[in-house]
Amino acid sequence: MMNGMNMNKMMKQMQSVQTNMKAEQEKLNATSFTGKAPDDMVVVTFTGDRKMTDMTVKPEAIDPDDPDTLSDLVIAAVNDCMTNIEKATRDSLGKYTKGLPGM
Incomplete structure (x- = not known):
């Protein structure tokens, strides 16, 4: 009977963690x-679920003779934002997954 009570308590704790x-x-x-x-040549904004909501490009970043540089700047800004989201997610949700195998 003791195991059943422990199991119920554990299930309630798991439901609380999940919530x-x-x-x-x-x-x-x-x-x-x-x-x-x-140099803030391109600034992007994403939501935490990784949807882009805004992008600002400084006029001096737009060179019709060098579109590759603008592409590189956009990639750099997006990657920076994804890193920020990943860190915030780890900081926020990591306490729940700490010590779990594969996490």
Whole structure:
């Protein structure tokens, strides 16, 4: 009988953790994150669920004779933003996955 009570307690704890994780994930998804290229030539904004909501490009970043540089700046800004989202996700949700195999 003791195992049944422990199992029920463990199940309730897991449900609580799951509810908390869901709430934190929703909070992250609603948060805006910014990524920047060098010298802020390109600045992008994404939500925590990785949807782009804004991009600003400085006019001096637009050179019709050198479109590759603009592409590189956009990639740098997006990668910076994705890194910021990953870090925030790790910081927020990592407490739930710490010590779990494969996490």
